[in-house]
Amino acid sequence: MSEDNANQVENKNAMADALNSVHEVKVGDIVKGEVLAIDDDKQLIVGIQGTGVEGVVPIKELASQPVSDINAVAKVGDVLDLVVISTIGKDKENGSYLLSKRRLEARKVWAKIQDKFNAGENITAPVTQVVKGGLVVDAGVRGFIPASMIEDHFVEDLSAYKGKTLELKIIEIEPSENRLILSHRAIVEAQKAEQWQHVLATLKAGDTVEGTIARLTSFGAFVDLGGIDGLVHVSEISFERVEKPSDVLKVGEKIKVKVLSVDPERERISLSIKATLPEPWTDIEEKAPVGSTLEGKVKRLTTFGAFVEVFPGVEGLVHISQISHQHIATPNEVLSEGQDIKVKVLSVNPEAHRLALSIKALTPKPDGDENRSASKSETSNYQNNHSNYQDDDDEGGFTLGDIVGNELKHSTDQDKK
Known part of the structure; x- marks a missing residue:
């Protein structure tokens, strides 16, 4: 074989090898693309290796997150792993393909998530x-x-x-x-199930622990005890009446609470802030001795008198006969709820949590017998109409003797003289 013929055969073989190395590009193929140019900072022009054709990668197809500067994520000469999305134009031999780096990465992510789901x-x-x-x-x-x-x-x-x-x-x-x-x-539920087992093993009624206010509602405060919430009902926040928990508590605030009960079946823990505070009636005889004058606020008005708060959580009764020297039909004729007043302590019963108070004792008596007669008549009517009065649950448990008090007895004795 001549040298020329040998060269021709060699050239034909080289061309065949080159043609065989060119693969047809199909949608869905994963290819390598070399960045040939950056077009107007909006897309990459890439050469698809092993094909002899080009493709484009729009900026939105470069990453899962928006790209503000295309030059920060790619430069000429970079070789990227890409997936073929579609063809652009009709010239498949020399035409372009739409490529994506983002979607190829998403494929890999979906595969990893699927593996985790299966496991x-x-x-x-x-x-x-x-x-x-x-x-x-x-x-x-x-x-x-x-x-x-x-x-x-x-x-x-x-x-x-x-x-x-x-x-x-x-x-x-x-x-x-x-x-x-x-x-x-x-x-959250899986973690709490695990934490409940720890709580049941370590927490019991009567314990005093520290927690953090997690949530406030109209009916109370949920306290985080370390991953498990317990409820402080609004009635257990303070000895004073609390209208809204948000008036006295803040989310994130650390507080001490006493465990009232633990219910494993219902997964409920009842707590109290009030139970960790000093009892308001402690040393009440020293704080409110008989004959002393105190400042208070009218909390409730009833047909028979006014309940006045003189210390946080401590209310005493001003019977209607101890409100004014003048005859009044109902306490709201001269008093209103929320009103600040001064009262005199007539009697103290620490065991029963009762205070008998008087507003009248701090005001001068009007001149004339008519008023004293009215006072005597008022006492007689009260005794006739309410001789069996006792309402321990709703109105503090004041009996007839507690309501009228020694002061009223003294006033009646003076009238007889």
């Missing part, structure tokens, strides 16, 4: 958006947490979750539809 493992992801009905997270792909799957209780304002990274259980995964449903509630 029963959890994932962590930051919350990127608060939308109607729940939270959007970035798990490498878009994930969604329905509002009912965020916590084990209702959450009114979801905005506090934005930017937080949450541990999540995979509830549903469908890569072909880009659907990933996640739950943080499942994580």
Whole structure:
């Protein structure tokens, strides 16, 4: 064979090898693309290795997160792993292909998430958006947490979750539809189940512990005892009457509480702040000795008198006969709830938690017998109409003798003289 013929055969073989090395590009193929140019900072022009054709990668297809500067993520000469999305134009031989780096990375992420789902493992992801009905997270792909799957209780304002990274259980995964449903509630419930076992082993009624105010409601305060919440009912916040827990407590505040009860079956812990405070009736005979004058606030008005708070959690009764020297039909003729007044202590009964008070004793007596006669008549009428009065539960348990008191007896004796 001549030298020329040998060269021709060699050239033909080289061309055949070159042609054989060129692969047809199909949608869905994973290819390597060398960055040939950056077009107007909006897309990359790449050469698809082993094909002899070019493709484009739009800026939005470079990463899962928005890219503001294309030059920060790619430069001429870089070789990228890409997936073929579609063809551009009709010239398949020399035409371009639409390529994506983002979707190839998403494929890998979906595969990893699928593996975790199959293995029963959890994932962590930051919350990127608060939308109607729940939270959007970035798990490498878009994930969604329905509002009912965020916590084990209702959450009114979801905005506090934005930017937080949450541990999540995979509830549903469908890569072909880009659907990933996640739950943080499942994580919370699993953690609480474990924490409950610890609580049951260490916490018992009568214990005094420290906690943090986690939530406030109209009926009380939920206190975090270390992953488990206990409830302080509004009636157990203070010896004083509390209208709204938010009036006296703040979320995040650390407080001491006494454990009233632990109910494992219902998973409820009842707590009290009030039980950790000094009993308001302690040393009441020293704080409110008979004959002393105190400042108080009218808390309640009844047909027979006014209940006046003289210390936090300590109320005494001003019987209607001890309100004024003048005859009055009802206490609200001269008093109103919330009014600040001065009272004189007529009697003290620490065991029964009773104070007999008087407003009349601090005001001068009017001149004339008519008023004294009215006072005597008023006492007689009260004794006739209320001789069996006793309401221990609703009105402090004052009996007839407690209500009228020694002061009234003294006044009657003076009238007889």
